[in-house]
Amino acid sequence: GVTTVQLLPIHQFVSEQRLVRQGRVNYWGYNTLNFFTPHALYASRRAQFDGTGGVLREFKGMVKLLHEAGLKVYLDVVYNHTSEEGIGGASTSLRLIDNASYYRQTSDGDYIDVTGVGNALNTSTPAAAELVMDSLRYWANDTQVDGFRFDLAATLGRDAEHEFTPEHPLLQRIVNDRELAGITMIAEPWDVGIGGWQTGSFPAGFAEWNDRYRDTLRDFWLTDLRLLEQTGAAAAGTGAYGHAISGSSGMFAAERGPLASVNFITAHDGFTLADLTAFDGKHNLGNGEDNRDGSDNNRSFNHGHEGPTDDEVINHRRRTSMRNLMGSLLLSAGVPMITAGDEWGRTQRGNNNAYNQDSALTWMQWDDRKPWQHEMLESTKLLLAIRGASAALRPVEFALEDKKLAHSSQILWLNAFGETMSQEDWERHDDRTLQYLVSSTPLDEPFARTLVVVHASLGDRQVVLPSGDHMRSLTKVFDSTDDIQREEHRLPGETVVVRPMSLQIYRVSHEEHDEQQVRRADAVYQRETASASPPSSLGENSLG
Secondary structure (H helix, E strand, O other), X not given: OOOEEEEOOOEEEOOOHHHHHHOOOOOOOOOEEEEEEEOHHHOOHHHHHOHHHHHHHHHHHHHHHXXXXXXXXXXXXXXXXXXXXOOOOOOOOHHHHHHHHHEOEOOOOOEOOOOOOOOOEOOOOHHHHHHHHHHHHHHHHHOOOOEEEEOOHHHHHEOOOOOEOOOOHHHHHHHHOHHHOOOEEEEOOOOOOOOOOOOOOOOOOEEEEOHHHHHHHXXXXXXXXXXXXXXXXXXXXXXXXXXXXXXOOXXXXXXXXXXXXXXXXXXXXXXXXXXXXXXXXXXXXXXXXXXOOOOOOOOOOOOOOOOOOOOHHHHHHHHHHHHHHHHHHHHXXXXXXXXXXXXXXXXXXXXXXXXXXXXXXXXXXOOOOOHHHHHHHHHHHHHHHHHHHOHHHOOOOOOOOOOOOOOOEEEEEEOOOOOEOOXXXXXXXXXXXXXXXXXXXXXXXXXXXXXXXXXXXXXXXXXXXXXXXXXEEEEEEEEOOOOOOOOEEEOOOOEEEEOOOEEEEEEEEEOHHHHHHHHHHHHHHHHHOHHHOOXXXXXXXXXX
């Protein structure tokens, strides 16, 4: 199930001057005024009445209660810039203390803006670096939070020449500091400056938001579907998808492992999961910027109608696409991140940049959900349970081709005929059907196996389920085309009909006395089918 709550920025922040003039607010909080104080307006009125001490006590109490509920707490921290904006912005913080030491500037004193908000913290100076470290230690030790997600983290890794380096002293201090031992560090591995995209480049000790994973899955299930309907062929085969769901080993060094990849479909910025399937373009007029704000690169597909519709055929296709994306996310090696509300299909009515919308558009409507949203929630809960029950879906290490490594996963890649995937199978644009049988490599835990069948093409497809390796039975536990899930029992080697653009999950049962033989046979079969992995340009290991 869910293990962690990651909060949007809770450091004391203010709204930008232009928003104040417009009568709007910064709803997300990425405009920090003070790196050591909880945002007062998030506290109860009673805590606010008690002053900063009351606000802090209430925050600590929240963390304690979440811990008691078995949940970790991560903070989204914005150390890349401050609320002082550009040179013309209000001087309220570091600019008044030591402008030259804290901000990146040219020799003429102009700000070097790699964050898009007018200023950038110069973490190559001792003053700025120490500020970041002191803040991290305070929140980790005094308030007992469990991790940090660093907004625009590439900015923190820029040296005195403003070039990114994974060897940057601050990045190394963050992952090696004794007072931060055991704290999870997650990088948003880019900023808006030259050379700002650095996914896969952060040092060991950091996990990273994997935007390539996000784009690959959106393309595979959404934009490729549009192409299939328009031209009869998708833009790509199954290779990139296979690489993404198996841990993105081509992007992350072996010593970092699959847990370095934070997999996601959506985040706070951009479309919600439901809106990805209902809108081709952004609808941001309500933000007051003439629809100029927000990304135009959404990789979405409205399934034939822009926005809400009463057409049940279109609505069912949208729900199937949502389950395809959520199912892929929760079956993937790596750390899955779900944006709150996506588990039940929250909409922002096509707004993909709701940063200044403190309204019903962005609020969680917990008690006003439609029947299909309740069904979507049940599907998400089932997918989380499937992931939690199978160690095969949660590898800690990348697999090796020459030996079996504990806490990794072995994947057998098969085509629609139950045969080893060939290079041609991976590259086919017109028949994108893939089976993968993923097995755990435990030391003491129970052996686990899961079969996933992916059919990302138009039209029904006959698929021959795998057999052998002492399989006793297969039980279909999830089908993305079904609004309400029902188990179906199948036999190894049986031919089944798989519906268009769908994902199925099977629980694999074995003869109990043959479990050790299954493990040995699986290791041998894995060595013999190393070429069945996604194309080498995408990943070098059997897992990836």
